[in-house]
Structure formats: structure tokens, C-alpha cells
Amino acid sequence: MIDRANAGEITDEQARQLVEKAREARQKAYVPYSHFPVGAAVLTGSGRVFTGCNVENAAYGPTICAERTAVVKAVSEGEREIVAIAVVADTEGPCSPCGICRQVISEFGKEIRVVMANLAGAIRVKTIGELLPSTFDADQLYSSGERG
Ligand code: THU
Numbered sequence: 001m002i003d004r005a006n007a008g009e010i011t012d013e014q015a016r017q018l019v020e021k022a023r024e025a026r027q028k029a030y031v032p033y034s035h036f037p038v039g040a041a042v043l044t045g046s047g048r049v050f051t052g053c054n055v056e057n058a059a060y061g062p063t064i065c066a067e068r069t070a071v072v073k074a075v076s077e078g079e080r081e082i083v084a085i086a087v088v089a090d091t092e093g094p095c096s097p098c099g100i101c102r103q104v105i106s107e108f109g110k111e112i113r114v115v116m117a118n119l120a121g122a123i124r125v126k127t128i129g130e131l132l133p134s135t136f137d138a139d140q141l142y143s144s145g146e147r148g
Helices: 012-027 065-076 101-105 139-140
Strands: 038-044 050-054 082-089 113-118 123-127
Touching: 012 038, 012 050, 012 065, 012 082, 012 113, 038 065, 050 065, 065 082, 065 101, 082 101, 082 123
Parallel strands: 082 113
Antiparallel strands: 038 050, 038 082, 113 123
16 A cells, blocks of 8 residues: 555556656666666656656766656656656665755645655655755745845
């Protein structure tokens, strides 16, 4: 059974399918440094799925996580309405997105379902708003009195 705090906009079946796509994408991870492959899959409002994997770099800092790869692929194809994103890795419990990825996902909606999974079949669903409360967002940016 899927562990979900809130009743989601996606069904358990959709969540499982998204995790399956993320697992496939994980096979493409470029991880010569960490040897920690991660896969992600974004479900958009139009029903399309965009996948991603982590792509590492010898300078470490330029490494791009699987979730950001998938989000950027979707948005760069004109799909800004994100319903859900799955992330999967070989973790003990469901794989939890890093802080930078939370901020990037949050840009496209606080109600986005984040489907966290591992290879053993554990799945947990939370909204990005739950995972990253009090985010810095456009409202804050435009509420600034500073206009350099
Ligand atoms: N990684 C992701 O792809 N997503 C996350 O949310 C956590 C971390 C990647 C970055 C790096 O390639 C490897 O996992 C180890 O940190």
C-alpha cells in the first residue's frame, strides 16, 4: 500500500506507473563519482511524462539531479503544468528529493505530488508544499521595496 499523508490528485495506479518510468530513466544515470543512480519522471497536465536521471561532473558542483533533469525537460518542451514527479533510488526508505530540487519543483506549484520511491517497492506521496514549506517564491521577490 502506498503511504500517503494527503489524498492526492494522482491515483495509486498513476503513482506506480510514474515510479516505473523513473526506474527506467535511472538506468541512464551518469554517476561515475557517486555510483548512486537516481531516476525521476514528471507527469504534466496534458498527460505527458518526461523522465530524467542524475548527470554528474568531475567538478562535482555542476552535477544535475534526476528531478531537475525531468522538470527542465518538461518545461523546455512547453509543459509548465506539473501534476506529479516520481523519484527513485536504491535507498532504504523512499528516496527524498534534495533541497535544490524541492525549490525547483516548488516553482511550478505547491500542490505538486512528489512520489518518493525505492527499488524495494516502498512508495510515499507528499505535496511539494509539505516537503518545502515557507519557500522563497515569486510573491516574495516582487514584494521587495528594493529596486536597484
Ligand atoms: N541526487 C539526485 O539525483 N536527486 C536527489 O534528490 C538527491 C541526489 C543525485 C546527485 C548525485 O549525482 C547523487 O545523487 C549523489 O548525491
